[in-house]
Amino acid sequence: MIQIVFVKQVPFSTKVKMDPVTHTLVRSGVRTQVNPYDLHAVRAAIEVKDQCGGTVVVVTMGPPSAVAVLREAMMHGADEAVLVSDAAFAGSDTWSTSYILSMVVRHLGGADIQWFGKQAIDGDTAQVGPGVAAQLNYPQITEMNQLIEVDEHSVTVQKVTDYGYRVVKSGFPVVITVNKEANQLLSPSLNDWLRAENAEIRTINASSLQLDMSKVGLSGSPTRVKRIELPSTKQDIVMLTSAHELAQVIKNLRK
């Protein structure tokens, strides 16, 4: 079985900074990591591989520095890694990214399962997995929170819906996006790190993908971000250290 897991590089710090002029996320200088949901997608793929065998390929689209997240994903068990990188991709929105990644799937010869994290913690759109499914005309299962059964022909998962859960079975190929509840991550070992560190990473650029260049990059992206704002957080928090202080606060509130 061939599985592709798409992973994204996101800022490491939880302290997201916003550029006050451009209203975009300040990403430079911030250490990056694999989007946390994507590691659960990697784990799901490894669980499937444990049962059905085959190969797990991790793919990321990003600058050359994104190899770090590919290596991180490999530490968690992926067999191969592909970096999709080209200056022309800069500024691609979710629609354009979905188009590029769908062409990557084609370029790699397709896979039985294409895995994504439920969403990325920087943009929070949850659109790229479904977008790739739409571009490829594959069935999609979003928000998997439990892998129930898998064999060479189909996969059965429980997914989250607005009203509860639904059990869905699909044949291959399929696109699945994964919640954090879907599985427990295993910590890597020094040997896992060494294997990932020494692994060869393939790079694919725009020219190898036979893209319609009018659909990629900033100019090929229909999304227009007018404004992004950080929600204001409450700064006036007081930590109470005793029941007595709490009683005092309640007394004052009642006044």
Next chain:
Amino acid sequence: MLIKSADIIIIGGGLLGCATAYQLSKRTSCSIVLYERNDIASQATSRAACLLTRARTKPALMSLVQETYDCIAELSQLLNDSLGYTESGSITAVSELQSHVALDDLYVAATVFGLQASWIDGHQVKSKLPWMETSSVTKALYMPTDAYIDSAMLCNGYLTGAKQNGVGVTTRVGVTNILSHANQVTGVELSTGEIVHAPIVINATGAWINRMIYPQFAALATVPVRSHFWISESIPTIFPINQPFAILPDARAFTRPDVGGLIIGIREPECVAYDPSQWPDDIDDVDFSPDNGWSTLSQSVNLFEKYFPSIHDLRIAHYVAGPSCYTPDSMFIVGPLEPTAGLYVAGGCCGGGVAMSGGIGRMMSEIVLGETCFVDQSLFSPSRFVDVHPYSATLRKQCADARSNKKGG
């Protein structure tokens, strides 16, 4: 509460500032205020491995540690809280012949001081630490009363004790300047713009200690040096929390159980020292290792392998790194900062600030209050170093070497 003046101002809400606040508040009815610009126990204190190693070759250091144990007992009772204290015992095990002498010296010093210590053989080490490969162990010292603690809880414990004694605490407000007039401290300026008058100011700002006093007053021979450890995944059957912590001088390593996992600290042959003048105000913004400690682990694991061959396959759940402030002679800096009257410093705690906190707090209090000090304060005197260039590469190298060459826990 708007404070315009106090008798004593303490800058820094880490272990040293909080222990000093507690010890002072027990000894004086002076008005004491403490300012912390982040949260209490959020900086070096939050990253410690928390070993309370009692045995040291210098009696003064053992007295400082004993004082910490006494404080812990006192605070546990006062606050009705264990503070995460676990009396696990410790084992110091060596393999190389040349390490025997140092271990013999440690045994003599510890027993003369009155500590419980006994020699155990490889089999006994194995029975206490079944995960360890002990075939290379040629000598081992067991100290049954050694313990570890939760450093953040201890820090908050000191502070709660201090608050009960009337110390005023303000967090999220930093001191931007120490004020003085004619070689006498007069107070501090806060990040809020307020001025607080006081004749005594104690600088316990950890890695930022020089930033607070240099170049205005003087410089201290200490810089932050990266200290770190790895925590394995939780396997409580193999690493139960009551196992002794281990000090392995020949592997430059220590281990201790941690909620079912194993903390493994391994010192690099060449430690990394930082220029604190370039540092942000919060260590959350310091990148101690771009690859989360993996390359460091792979480079320094070779000596540790013989005690734990399966280290290569052990799942590592966390890498924890932070600034330990070292000095060229591996001794702390506690005392008055001459020539400015009323200005005191407590820092440079060389990876032992948890174990020594109560003692340093007491020493600082006794010095500030002009009482006879319970240990020889000259060992820790800020003026023992001369011609200090706090941001120089030379000092960084000296302090990094002090950590690299460290043998104990």
